[in-house]
Amino acid sequence: MLTLCLLLGYAATVTSQTLVERLGYPKNAILLIVNNDDAGMCHAANTGTIKGLQEGLISSSTIMFTCPWATEIVDFAKTHPDKDFGVHLTLTSEWKHYKWGPVAPIDRVRSLVDSNGYFWKGVQEVYQHGNAEQAYEEGKAQIEKALSYGLPITHIDSHMGTFQLDPAYFEQYARLAKTFNLPLRMASQSTLEKYGQGGMREKCIQLGLVFPDYLIYEELQNYGEVEDFWVNIIDNLKPGVTELYLHASELTPELEAITGTARKRADELKAFTESSKIREALARKNIQLISYRPLLELQRASNP
Secondary structure, eight states: OHHHHHHHHHHHHHHHSOHHHHTTSOTTOEEEEEEEEEETSSHHHHHHHHHHHHHSSOOEEEEOTTSTTHHHHHHHHHHOTTSOEEEEEOOOOOOSSOOOOOSSOGGGSGGGBOTTSOBOSSHHHHHHHOOHHHHHHHHHHHHHHHHHTTOOOOOEEEGGGTTTSSHHHHHHHHHHHHHTTOOBOOOOHHHHHHTTOTTHHHHHHHTTOOOOSEEEOGGGGGOOSHHHHHHHHHHTOOSEEEEEEEOOOOOOHHHHHHOTTHHHHHHHHHHHHHOHHHHHHHHHTTOEEEOSHHHHHHHHHHOO
16 A cells, blocks of 8 residues: 555646756756757768767767668667667658668568668558557567667657657557557647547556657648758757757769768768857756656656
């Protein structure tokens, strides 16, 4: 009986505190995670990630373990344990001439691949042909591959949002987070409601999962000049924990051959390594940069 009362008391304390308070900050604190997606996708993505982590404002990154260049960024991560990396769960292979496929044995995830054994090109193709249970198997294999390298993975997120935009896939995404006791990228409440998933945040709280309060997601559809765009986002951040994600990469012939967004990716790297405007915006609002590691430590302390 005493144990039950203590648990109920703990639950009440958790629900009465904001995330920033649970992390040890004042209630009005603005905490920001700057995550660089697509590490491991190619050499230019890796060198951009490393530069952003070492010289810039990038505070964490997620690795695509389906891609052949993953081993390069793994080597960096293993020799720089102060830098935080998660798994960029991947179910799509979107570029025309640069393709990848599953980590799991193909006969176990057959619905997730096309006739050539590559992932489907787009999110809707995954939903049309794929099986959510097989997506869980593939996500599990990707996380296990990360752990097999001895990396202290801090979180998971979803390449192109494939694990997040459909309720059946989101269920498997939360299941992966619970299975491996990892925080996960979570859309803001307004975005979830738009996709008919307004109750997802509460369900994940009940699972004991920790995730940011806000995610800059739909705003990314309206890019103008990269530096000014991000300054405007930063100027309007609210108290709480916000995650914004980049695809910062170095501009190289390799990257230009892979993607039509090469210059935008290079502009993001420049903005978050060289821009005085962005640094001034962070200072102006007293914004504290953090990684996913404090969220991981909080989740595992609450759910050993």
